[in-house]
Amino acid sequence: MKIVLYSGGGEEANHYLNTRALELTGVDMPKLTFIPSSSYDAEEDFKFFVEEFSKLGVQRFMHFCVDIPFTKTLLTEVLKSDLIFLGGGNTFYFLKHLKKAKMFGHFKKFLKRGGVLCGLSAGAIVLTPHVHTASFPHFDRDDNPWDMKNLSAMRLVNFEFFPHYKNSMRYDAELIHHSKKSNLPLYACPDGGGIVIEKNELSFCGKGHVFFQGKKFTISNYLG
Amino acid sequence: MGNSKLKDSKTLKESNTYSKFREIDGSHPLKKNVPEAVVEYQVRTRHGGQVAFFNFDLAREIGLLPENHPDELTKELKEEILNTFSIVIINEYDLMNNFNFPKDDIRPNTFMATRYLQLQHPCKKGTTSGDGRSIWNGQISKGGRTWDVSSCGTGATKLSPACNINKKFYQTGDPTVSYGCGYSEKDEGFSSLFFSEVLAKNGLETERVLGIIEFQKGLAINIRIHDNLLRPSHMFNHLKQNNLPTLKRMVDYYIERQIKNKIWKNVPTETKSLYDYFLNQVVETFAEMSANFEDQYIFCWLDWDGDNILMDGGIIDYGSVRQFGLYHHEYRYDDVQRWSTSIKEQKQKARYIVQTFAQIVDYIKNEKKKTIDDFKSHHALVSFDKRFFDYKNRNILRKIGFTAKYADFLLENCKKDIEDFRNDFSYFEMAKSSKGPQKVPDGINWNAIFCMRDILRELPQIFLSRGLTNLISEAEYIDIIKSSYATKADLKRSFRRDLKIRSYQKNYIKLINKVATKFKLAPEKVLLDVSMRSSVINKYDRVTGDSITTIVQKVMNQRPKLSPEEIVVVLREFTAYQNLNPDKDRKVSNFEAEKEQSRLVKGMLQIVREFRDGI
Numbered sequence: 074m075k076i077v078l079y080s081g082g083g084e085e086a087n088h089y090l091n092t093r094a095l096e097l098t099g100v101d102m103p104k105l106t107f108i109p110s111s112s113y114d115a116e117e118d119f120k121f122f123v124e125e126f127s128k129l130g131v132q133r134f135m136h137f138c139v140d141i142p143f144t145k146t147l148l149t150e151v152l153k154s155d156l157i158f159l160g161g162g163n164t165f166y167f168l169k170h171l172k173k174a175k176m177f178g179h180f181k182k183f184l185k186r187g188g189v190l191c192g193l194s195a196g197a198i199v200l201t202p203h204v205h206t207a208s209f210p211h212f213d214r215d216d217n218p219w220d221m222k223n224l225s226a227m228r229l230v231n232f233e234f235f236p237h238y239k240n241s242m243r244y245d246a247e248l249i250h251h252s253k254k255s256n257l258p259l260y261a262c263p264d265g266g267g268i269v270i271e272k273n274e275l276s277f278c279g280k281g282h283v284f285f286q287g288k289k290f291t292i293s294n295y296l297g
Numbered sequence: 298m299g300n301s302k303l304k305d306s307k308t309l310k311e312s313n314t315y316s317k318f319r320e321i322d323g324s325h326p327l328k329k330n331v332p333e334a335v336v337e338y339q340v341r342t343r344h345g346g347q348v349a350f351f352n353f354d355l356a357r358e359i360g361l362l363p364e365n366h367p368d369e370l371t372k373e374l375k376e377e378i379l380n381t382f383s384i385v386i387i388n389e390y391d392l393m394n395n396f397n398f399p400k401d402d403i404r405p406n407t408f409m410a411t412r413y414l415q416l417q418h419p420c421k422k423g424t425t426s427g428d429g430r431s432i433w434n435g436q437i438s439k440g441g442r443t444w445d446v447s448s449c450g451t452g453a454t455k456l457s458p459a460c461n462i463n464k465k466f467y468q469t470g471d472p473t474v475s476y477g478c479g480y481s482e483k484d485e486g487f488s489s490l491f492f493s494e495v496l497a498k499n500g501l502e503t504e505r506v507l508g509i510i511e512f513q514k515g516l517a518i519n520i521r522i523h524d525n526l527l528r529p530s531h532m533f534n535h536l537k538q539n540n541l542p543t544l545k546r547m548v549d550y551y552i553e554r555q556i557k558n559k560i561w562k563n564v565p566t567e568t569k570s571l572y573d574y575f576l577n578q579v580v581e582t583f584a585e586m587s588a589n590f591e592d593q594y595i596f597c598w599l600d601w602d603g604d605n606i607l608m609d610g611g612i613i614d615y616g617s618v619r620q621f622g623l624y625h626h627e628y629r630y631d632d633v634q635r636w637s638t639s640i641k642e643q644k645q646k647a648r649y650i651v652q653t654f655a656q657i658v659d660y661i662k663n664e665k666k667k668t669i670d671d672f673k674s675h676h677a678l679v680s681f682d683k684r685f686f687d688y689k690n691r692n693i694l695r696k697i698g699f700t701a702k703y704a705d706f707l708l709e710n711c712k713k714d715i716e717d718f719r720n721d722f723s724y725f726e727m728a729k730s731s732k733g734p735q736k737v738p739d740g741i742n743w744n745a746i747f748c749m750r751d752i753l754r755e756l757p758q759i760f761l762s763r764g765l766t767n768l769i770s771e772a773e774y775i776d777i778i779k780s781s782y783a784t785k786a787d788l789k790r791s792f793r794r795d796l797k798i799r800s801y802q803k804n805y806i807k808l809i810n811k812v813a814t815k816f817k818l819a820p821e822k823v824l825l826d827v828s829m830r831s832s833v834i835n836k837y838d839r840v841t842g843d844s845i846t847t848i849v850q851k852v853m854n855q856r857p858k859l860s861p862e863e864i865v866v867v868l869r870e871f872t873a874y875q876n877l878n879p880d881k882d883r884k885v886s887n888f889e890a891e892k893e894q895s896r897l898v899k900g901m902l903q904i905v906r907e908f909r910d911g912i
Contacts, residue, residue: 113902
């Protein structure tokens with residue numbers, strides 16, 4: 074299983090993770106698909122995605138929205154990609170439409186056949202068991218105007234992920250509080266950081282932290 | 298003392314801020330230049346109006362508001378808008394019945410309704426037709442450019458069809474006649490607003506809505522702006538009446554205005570050449586406009602009278618204007634007494650308008666009127682036909698996603714290849730449902746079944762993924778283009794259709810390869826570029842006429858809770874989303890830009906999606 078979780082941040086900041094994600098594909102001319110969290114102005118996000126990965130020599134890109142109807146032809150082509158990248162945005166909206174489009178099963182098969190699945194921010198959270206981490210801290214959380222109750226997600230990893238983490242008291246207070254109620258470790262990464270999963274091994278990029286049963290630990294070994 | 302000084306300075310400041318409003322007082326050069334072309338009315342204040350919408354962006358653009366004016370409808374601004382635009386004419390009925398209006402309500406200047414040809418009038422020469430419920434408020438200038446300002450819903454004039462068909466003058470607001478009563482409705486204003494702003498954002502010439510003043514019972518005065526509100530029909534009436542002096546003055550007025558507005562460049566000074574130049578401009582305008590309408594699926598009910606369109610090809614009167622999601626080329630609007638033209642027939646109507654202008658120019662130059670048939674083979678029509686297809690070729694390249702630089706190269710060097718591709722494209726675009734003609738709420742349609750925007754958007758991506766040597770299968774092609782209108786029977790494969798599917802792809806690849814070879818690029822690079830541009834140009838959800846109608850209902854339901862300022866925000870957000878220009882300014886992104894649309898705009902986008910294949 075090859076998964077890359079990105080916290081977020083600008084183009085430069087994610088250079089290491091981008092390079093690592095491409096290496097994981099194991100092919101010289103990989104095919105990449107960008108799946109935005111919402112089709113609203115997604116063309117803009119796709120342009121930036123293309124620009125960023127073009128710098129690394131990629132030439133073949135696809136763009137696929139899950140919140141508008143799509144054809145079987147395009148979906149089949151998307152699933153033939155070497156790398157699928159789930160963009161950021163509103164986690165609840167993204168989760169709602171991934172479920173509606175029945176994408177979870179497709180992604181699991183995609184990973185099974187050796188594809189690399191990447192997610193940034195909301196796109197990373199939906200790869201974990203549930204999306205509770207999008208609901209806090211109270212000063213920086215995603216809106217849930219659809220009042221989604223079932224927050225279970227893809228469950229591809231057995232930990233929670235908190236993107237855009239800032240090493241500060243007010244973040245820690247909420248993360249520690251949450252970790253007391255959860256029996257899963259919660260990995261918090263700053264922008265530019267993330268987690269690379271290859272087979273069953275985790276490696277970290279950037280200075281991450283883990284919150285578990287009310288305690289905070291700093292991850293001392295990290296790459297990039 | 299101190300307070301009074303402060304007050305004085307505040308009043309002075311406000312009076313300067315809004316001083317431009319006072320220039321809009323009914324004055325217009327057409328009154329003096331071509332007095333026979335107008336009917337002047339005294340006007341009075343119409344009380345009870347509220348500003349439902351004001352277009353701040355447009356007001357700043359035309360200099361009505363200072364550049365730094367915020368999007369805030371202050372009490373003073375409201376008063377200025379109402380004082381300037383909340384007026385109603387004192388018409389023939391009022392005069393015949395000796396109505397006494399308060400002296401303070403009567404404005405010092407007259408306002409004009411203009412005369413033009415209209416096919417729905419009994420007199421086919423345009424002696425009685427024109428603005429039936431509109432008056433021209435005047436003009437406004439900024440930076441050497443002048444705009445005309447007119448308002449719809451300002452009272453029943455003697456130029457309305459009702460007045461002339463029934464041979465009687467109507468009191469403004471008479472409930473026994475609809476259009477002839479002289480009022481217009483709020484939903485008309487909002488429809489025009491949303492539609493025209495979307496089309497203007499996408500580079501089409503159109504009237505634009507400056508403001509909407511609402512009254513009881515859903516009535517409104519809708520204020521519109523364009524840099525020249527003259528229509529071909531403003532000239533055709535004088536031609537039909539053999540009135541050379543008036544016709545000449547009207548044409549001269551139009552020419553002078555275009556030159557003053559710097560819209561025309563390198564204009565000859567010699568009189569006869571000037572008229573030839575004018576005709577050439579008409580050819581260019583109408584060839585481009587009709588090609589654009591056809592390719593962007595804009596239905597505008599063009600007809601021989603030259604009404605419903607402006608001289609510069611701009612759209613006016615959104616009542617029957619539509620944008621289709623598919624090429625519904627059999628749709629006809631039911632106007633009770635007649636069926637409208639179809640989108641396909643618009644080109645012939647535009648061509649006939651050009652033919653009429655050839656007749657006009659000849660009439661002016663030789664002072665002798667020949668029949669319209671004498672101009673059947675006029676060089677202007679030859680030129681029109683050529684330019685129409687030039688624009689069609691350019692449009693298809695743009696739709697594919699080629700940049701202007703690549704398109705210029707292909708247009709110059711690969712005309713045959715473009716036309717081959719356009720023929721394949723047209724084959725699918727024109728395909729109709731086996732169900733046959735169907736009634737629709739406002740007319741009749743024979744549904745188109747394929748959405749060509751989808752194949753333009755998805756094919757380059759699939760080619761990028763599979764490589765240019767691997768064509769997609771016939772079944773895959775149909776899977777992509779099938780619309781919600783297509784039935785099982787419509788999707789049946791045939792030898793000819795399969796042939797066309799392969800031909801479409803081969804001709805598409807040929808164009809990509811020609812550009813790649815010329816500019817020494819990898820075909821994949823060209824394809825990627827085209828793919829990204831095409832995803833914007835051929836966005837999944839593009840507005841249609843039906844979606845605008847539904848969106849306007851949604852906005853109206855939110856009134857009066859939704860303030861004019863909030864409507865401005867919603868409109869701006871909505872039109873930005875519907876801006877299908879791939880070269881528009883991009884915002885900074887890290888693939889996760891927050892999508893902070895208001896709930897109302899989200900609802901609008903949902904409507905656009907639901908109606909995306911419709912009319």
